[in-house]
Amino acid sequence: MTSVLRDIYNNVFEFVRTFGAFQLFFLRLIRHAPRMILRRPGLIIKQIYNTGALSLVIIMVCGFFVGGVLALQGYANMARVNMEDSVGMLVALALIKELGPVITALLFAGRAGTALASEIGLMKVTDQLSAMEMMAVNPVRRVLVPRFLGGVIAMPMLVAIFNCIGLYGAHVVSVNLLEVDVGAFYQQMQSTVKLIDIQEGIFKSVIFGIVASLIAVWEGYNTIPTAEGVGRATTRTVVITAITVLIFDFMITAVFL
Amino acid sequence: METDSENLIEIRDLMYSRGARVIFKGLNLTIKRGEITALMGPSGTGKTTLLRLITRQLVPQQGAIYVDGVDIATLNQRKLYQLRQCFGMLFQNGALLTDLNVFENVAFPLREHTKLTNRLIRHVVLTKLHAVGLRGAADMSPTELSGGMARRVALARAMVMDPDILIYDEPFVGLDPISMGVIVRLVRRMNDALGITSIIVSHDVAEVSTVADRSFLISDGKVAASGSPDELNKASSELVRQFMHGMADGPVAFHFDAPNYAEQLLGRDSE
Numbered sequence: 001m002t003s004v005l006r007d008i009y010n011n012v013f014e015f016v017r018t019f020g021a022f023q024l025f026f027l028r029l030i031r032h033a034p035r036m037i038l039r040r041p042g043l044i045i046k047q048i049y050n051t052g053a054l055s056l057v058i059i060m061v062c063g064f065f066v067g068g069v070l071a072l073q074g075y076a077n078m079a080r081v082n083m084e085d086s087v088g089m090l091v092a093l094a095l096i097k098e099l100g101p102v103i104t105a106l107l108f109a110g111r112a113g114t115a116l117a118s119e120i121g122l123m124k125v126t127d128q129l130s131a132m133e134m135m136a137v138n139p140v141r142r143v144l145v146p147r148f149l150g151g152v153i154a155m156p157m158l159v160a161i162f163n164c165i166g167l168y169g170a171h172v173v174s175v176n177l178l179e180v181d182v183g184a185f186y187q188q189m190q191s192t193v194k195l196i197d198i199q200e201g202i203f204k205s206v207i208f209g210i211v212a213s214l215i216a217v218w219e220g221y222n223t224i225p226t227a228e229g230v231g232r233a234t235t236r237t238v239v240i241t242a243i244t245v246l247i248f249d250f251m252i253t254a255v256f257l
Numbered sequence: 258m259e260t261d262s263e264n265l266i267e268i269r270d271l272m273y274s275r276g277a278r279v280i281f282k283g284l285n286l287t288i289k290r291g292e293i294t295a296l297m298g299p300s301g302t303g304k305t306t307l308l309r310l311i312t313r314q315l316v317p318q319q320g321a322i323y324v325d326g327v328d329i330a331t332l333n334q335r336k337l338y339q340l341r342q343c344f345g346m347l348f349q350n351g352a353l354l355t356d357l358n359v360f361e362n363v364a365f366p367l368r369e370h371t372k373l374t375n376r377l378i379r380h381v382v383l384t385k386l387h388a389v390g391l392r393g394a395a396d397m398s399p400t401e402l403s404g405g406m407a408r409r410v411a412l413a414r415a416m417v418m419d420p421d422i423l424i425y426d427e428p429f430v431g432l433d434p435i436s437m438g439v440i441v442r443l444v445r446r447m448n449d450a451l452g453i454t455s456i457i458v459s460h461d462v463a464e465v466s467t468v469a470d471r472s473f474l475i476s477d478g479k480v481a482a483s484g485s486p487d488e489l490n491k492a493s494s495e496l497v498r499q500f501m502h503g504m505a506d507g508p509v510a511f512h513f514d515a516p517n518y519a520e521q522l523l524g525r526d527s528e
Contacts, residue, residue, distance in 0.1 A: 123355070131352035135366045136313060136416075138337035142369070 002157025015225040025218055029148050032141040036149065045144075047150025050110035052157055052211075058111055059104060063162040066103060067169030074170075075178050084178075088185035089192040091170040096193060096201040100163040102249050103225055105208035108155060109195025113216035116147050117237040129221075144217045151216065156202060163201070188234035200256045207252065208245050215241045262326060265422065265454050272319035273310060278316060280306055282478035283320070293448050293455040295469035295486075297462065299500065299509045302475045304458040305349070305426055311456070312344060312424065313337060324422075327511070328432040340372060345415035346424040352409035353399035353414075355359045358387070360395040363414045370418065385413040388443060389470065390436070404431040410490060416447065423447070429464050441468050449524070462501055476509065 006007050034042065074087040120143065123129050129139040174180040223233040264521065266288040273281045280303040288294045298306050306444045311322060314331045321328050324340060332340060353362045367373055373381070373455045386392040389409040399407060408431065415423060425444070429437055445468050448455050459465045466486035473481040474489065474497055482489060482497045490501055499507030515521070 030415050051479035114363060126355070127348045127350060128354050131346070131354070131411075132347055133314060134341060134344060134346040135369065135418075136341040136367075138334075141404075 011025075017149075022218060025221070026214055028140055029145055029214070029217070032138075032145045033149060036058050036141060036145045040146065043146035044149045044153070047146045048154050049150075050117065051108075051147070052154030055108060055111045055154070055158060056161065058107055059158050059162050060165045061167035062103065062107055063100075064169035064172075064227040066099060066162075067091060067095065067166030067171075068098070068173045070166070071170035071173035071178070075174060075180065084180060085184035087174050087178075087180055090159070090168065091174075092167060092189040092193050092196060095163050095166045097197050098161050098249070098253070100166065101201055101204035101208055102245060103158045103206070104155065104162045105212050105245045106242055108151070108158060108208075109212050109216070109238050109245070112151060112154070113212050113237045113241055114234045116151065116213070116216040117220040117223070117233045118215060118230055119149070120144070120227075121223030121233045124223050125225045125227075125230060139218045140221075144221060148213045148217050151213025152206070152209040155212065156205040159201065159205035159208075196256070200252070204249065204252050204257075208250055211244050211248060212241045215244065263289055266456075267323040267326060268307075268311070268320070269319070270320035271310065271317050271322065273306065273315070273317050275306075278479060281317075284475070284479050286317050286473055286480055286483075288454065288456060289471070290454050291448070291452055292470040293444065293468055294455065295457045295459060295465045295472040296475060296476035297465065297472055297500065298481075300460075303319075303478070304475060307458070307475070308346075308424055308458055310427055312346065314339065329464035339410070341446065342418060343421040344424060345418065345422070346412050347408065347415045347426060347428055349427045351399075351411035352405070353402075353407055353410055355399050357399075358395070359391065359397050359399065359402070359410050362399065362410060365414065366418045380418060385417050386410070388416075389413045390439060405433060405436055408432065409436065409440065412443075419451065419452060423453050423455045425455065425459070427459055428457060429459055429461045437464065442451075444468055462503070476500075 070091045071087055074090040075084050078084045078086055078090065120129075123139075123143065129143065130144060132139045171182075171185065174185055175182045219233040219237045219240070223229045262289065264287050265287065266286075268284060268286040271281045271284040271286075272279075284307075296307060298304055306315065309316055310522055311324070311329075313322075313332070316330060321330065323329070327340075329337070353359075354365065357365065360382055361368075363385055364378050367378050367381060383392055384397070386395055389412050391406060391413065394402065394406065394410070399410070402410065408428065412428070423444075428444070430441060432440060441464055444455060444457070447453055452463075455467060457465060467485055472486055472489055473480050476496055482492055482494055484492070489497055492498065492501070496508045498504065499509055
């Protein structure tokens with residue numbers, strides 16, 4: 001019994017310690033961010049390219065098919081109540097408020113998040129971060145902050161692109177394949193989607209950008225410096241980001257209701 | 258470096274352990290200004306750990322390390338970084354930044370700490386790369402280099418800021434005989450011409466003996482012997498003789514603690 005209590009105590013203690021360290025880590029990134037934005041914008045732009053532009057193909061392909069399948073499902077189910085013209089509205093609301101930010105964040109975690117975690121982890125394994133320390137260069141500022149900011153800036157742009165391509169996919173399926181009236185498709189969308197819906201989507205994309213980038217750089221920076229450690233950090237990045245994004249999604253949706 | 262004291266680095270009563278394993282138990286050591294000092298010892302005695310303690314990548318649990326009279330444990334981050342600009346360190350594996358090419362790796366400290374023009378940076382970097390024989394590799398990626406070449410680029414990077422103290426962690430591993438001869442002469446020449454203090458961690462007794470002014474043999478968490486390479490070669494201590502002459506038998510066991518060999522082969526150790 002005593003050992004069970006000790007195990008519980010140790011686990012709770014470790015969780016609280018890690019959570020505290022995680023928050024301090026976030027504050028360190030925020031503290032260095034303004035200086036890096038003003039003095040080294042080139043480093044951030046390079047990371048926006050690495051995390052954002054290099055994720056474009058997967059985001060666009062997935063966006064097209066998610067939009068397409070939403071249109072198919074929407075048309076098939078709305079047809080039961082003779083409302084197939086409303087498929088445009090359904091797809092737009094689902095994409096802008098929910099699926100755009102969430103799926104983009106999950107894809108971002110799988111593509112850019114893992115790349116960030118493994119890159120930083122390997123830099124640690126090969127003493128590159130220690131070498132920077134020895135050259136009197138703060139690796140948090142030089143390596144982590146640009147990567148974090150790059151991810152945070154890239155995410156809303158990726159979500160916007162995902163949504164646009166998704167709507168185009170829905171257009172192709174609904175208007176070109178299922179012969180929904182193009183006027184009704186866009187009129188319903190325009191009259192139903194409000195500014196607050198777009199604001200909700202943008203807010204989610206910013207929060208998910210912070211969450212996904214923060215977890216990736218945290219996991220990379222805290223990698224156990226072995227090959228197995230890098231693999232574990234990469235896996236943890238995807239798993240923790242997915243869970244955290246879905247929890248935050250629920251909370252933000254509840255707030256916006 | 259601010260003072261002219263003869264002793265540049267002083268380590269006093271250093272205690273350091275990792276988990277249950279005690280690495281240093283009251284180590285005392287002094288490194289003199291302008292000399293090439295070698296830290297030697299059997300594998301696992303904590304030579305690289307000692308380098309990390311001297312540069313405060315690690316913090317001692319007890320004792321103090323003074324660099325130029327300053328206890329480095331008392332420095333805040335800004336002052337620590339100022340001090341580190343006086344250090345150049347060559348890591349065992351080179352530790353080149355893989356997202357930069359060879360030229361930019363060597364230029365990295367200059368770009369971070371100075372406002373030199375690109376033209377001047379180019380001059381300095383090419384000079385340093387020429388000194389290690391890799392001016393022609395300036396545009397290559399670190400991933401295209403052999404281990405020895407990577408270490409030579411890292412050496413160029415370590416000396417690009419003209420540091421006061423150069424630290425070499427196993428500098429001779431993986432170098433072919435020609436490169437090794439050039440690097441050994443370069444270490445000696447830089448030390449004498451620029452008045453640098455050099456610290457070398459190496460197992461390579463023969464090469465170290467040709468270049469070091471003073472050697473420390475570390476064993477069992479303390480300095481077991483010290484002196485010039487000649488003095489160590491002539492020492493009567495069994496430990497020093499075993500290490501300097503590479504003998505299998507002596508106080509340092511070649512085999513890690515293990516159960517009886519025959520018993521283990523016969524499977525009786527688990528019974």
